[in-house]
Amino acid sequence: MIAGWHALFDGRSVEAWREVRGWEIDGDTLRSTLSATRLETKRRYRNFELEFEWRSDERTHTGVAVDDGDRSFECSLTAHDNSWNTVRIQRIGDTVVQRENDLAALTYKTDVQRGSIHMLPGTTSTSYRRILIRELPPEEARHGQAIVLFGGRDLDPWDSHLRAEKIGDRMASPADVWSINGEGLLVCRGEPWGYLYTKERHDNYILRVTWRFDPVTRMAGNSGVLLRMTGEHKVWPRSIEAQLKSGFAGDFWNIGQFPMQVVAARTYGRNTRKTHGNERRVGAWNDYEIIVDGPWVQLRVNGDVVNEAWDCETTAGHICLQSEGAEIHFKRVELVPLR
Numbered sequence: 001m002i003a004g005w006h007a008l009f010d011g012r013s014v015e016a017w018r019e020v021r022g023w024e025i026d027g028d029t030l031r032s033t034l035s036a037t038r039l040e041t042k043r044r045y046r047n048f049e050l051e052f053e054w055r056s057d058e059r060t061h062t063g064v065a066v067d068d069g070d071r072s073f074e075c076s077l078t079a080h081d082n083s084w085n086t087v088r089i090q091r092i093g094d095t096v097v098q099r100e101n102d103l104a105a106l107t108y109k110t111d112v113q114r115g116s117i118h119m120l121p122g123t124t125s126t127s128y129r130r131i132l133i134r135e136l137p138p139e140e141a142r143h144g145q146a147i148v149l150f151g152g153r154d155l156d157p158w159d160s161h162l163r164a165e166k167i168g169d170r171m172a173s174p175a176d177v178w179s180i181n182g183e184g185l186l187v188c189r190g191e192p193w194g195y196l197y198t199k200e201r202h203d204n205y206i207l208r209v210t211w212r213f214d215p216v217t218r219m220a221g222n223s224g225v226l227l228r229m230t231g232e233h234k235v236w237p238r239s240i241e242a243q244l245k246s247g248f249a250g251d252f253w254n255i256g257q258f259p260m261q262v263v264a265a266r267t268y269g270r271n272t273r274k275t276h277g278n279e280r281r282v283g284a285w286n287d288y289e290i291i292v293d294g295p296w297v298q299l300r301v302n303g304d305v306v307n308e309a310w311d312c313e314t315t316a317g318h319i320c321l322q323s324e325g326a327e328i329h330f331k332r333v334e335l336v337p338l339r
Contacts, residue, residue: 004305006263008041008052008117008131018042022121029129032121039119043261043310044068046114046293047136050089054128055082062122064089068115073108079122084129093139114294135308138206138293144337149198149319151332152184161233162194162323177323186330188223193235194323195226201316203228204338207290209321210331213246215283220246221326224253227292228317231256239320240312242290242299244328246282250274250299250306260297261311274299274306285331293338 008016011028022036030039050064056079064087065074075089075098088099096108119128149157160174167176172192181187213221222245229239238256243249252262252272262272278301280286289300294314299307321330 004134004308005132006134008133009128011129016041016043018116026127029127030131031127032125034125036121038065038121040067041117044114044116044295045091045133045135046296047092047139048090048117048133049136050117050131050133051087052119052128052131053084053086054126055079055084056122056124056126057082058124060122060124060126062120062126065118065120066091066110066112066115067118068113071110071112072115072118073110073112074120075106075108079126090136092136093141114296134305135296135298137291137298138338142339143206144339147335147337149333149335150186150330151334152180152186154180155186155196157198157200158196159199160194160196161235161237163192163235165192186333188321188323188328188330190221190223190323190326190328192323193325195235195237195320196323197226197229197233197318197320201318202292202335202337203314203316204293206336206338207288207292207319208332208334208336209288209290210285210333211244211288212285212329212331213282214327214329217327218281218283219326220282221328222246222322222324223326223328224322224324225288225290226255226318226320226322227290227297228258228313228315229320230315230317236322237320239317240297240309241322242288244288244322247277247279248274249279249286249288250277250301252299252307252309259311259313260309262307262309272307272309274301276304276306278302278304278306 014020018040022033063074063076098106225242226239231238241253243251254270266273291298297309
């Protein structure tokens with residue numbers, strides 16, 4: 001499956017839906033009976049692209065709705081025969097575009113916020129198959145002024161926490177771990193373990209981080225970006241970790257039982273594996289784009305969507321860069337707040 005897309009119905013499982021009363025799986029098809037109620041996704045979406053195929057045994061009217069609890073909008077569907085129809089619905093900001101087969105696109109305006117998706121059963125028996133969806137990034141109208149958290153000059157936006165360790169006869173200090181070299185790169189020595197954290201707390205944002213491990217030794221290393229960090233400063237604090245470990249960038253680690261939902265099939269204990277690897281060789285520069293938007297967190301490595309979590313606790317928290325045993329360099333760390 002293309003990166004970022006996931007199945008609401010793949011011909012086997014209806015796990016994505018809250019209630020499936022009156023619906024039957026028939027081959028690779030989800031078919032409504034006369035007693036069927038509307039299908040409602042467990043997960044809520046804001047910007048999204050939804051694609052599916054549908055048909056009805058007879059002429060019928062049905063539709064797809066998005067409901068945030070206060071408001072809703074519906075994209076109507078009408079069948080004229082029992083042929084399969086292909087539908088794609090895209091919602092970005094206040095604009096919804098609906099395309100069906102080769103017909104002209106229909107455009108709607110909406111003020112619905114993040115909501116669940118409802119598939120309606122139709123006035124006669126209706127069948128759906130290959131129901132796919134992907135969540136899309138926040139529209140530019142929500143982007144605030146970019147904040148440079150590190151741009152090669154200073155660490156003014158940051159504070160630090162280190163595990164108590166001695167270097168010789170004195171306790172290690174942040175200057176022993178973090179420094180800015182002559183090329184304007186933030187160099188983390190990796191020892192002792194700890195992290196830089198933003199002095200300010202941030203809630204909804206797009207975070208862009210450019211990093212590499214030591215290009216001279218080309219030794220694989222470990223680090224991470226901690227999101228929505230709250231509570232006591234310790235190694236390691238309550239947060240969502242976007243992994244930076246060599247070969248594993250794009251994994252999630254749940255630290256301190258942070259409330260979040262992830263793909264169960266890729267989750268082993270606190271670790272949720274990425275969908276696929278997209279890192280460059282050790283020592284080369286990589287780009288992370290991390291979207292933290294309400295209950296949704298998405299990770300992109302070098303442009304590819306590789307992981308996402310939803311139903312995450314929505315709280316303002318610190319952003320942290322880990323010192324975790326290996327030298328790592330950061331070229332730029334930039335945050336775009338979301339309105």
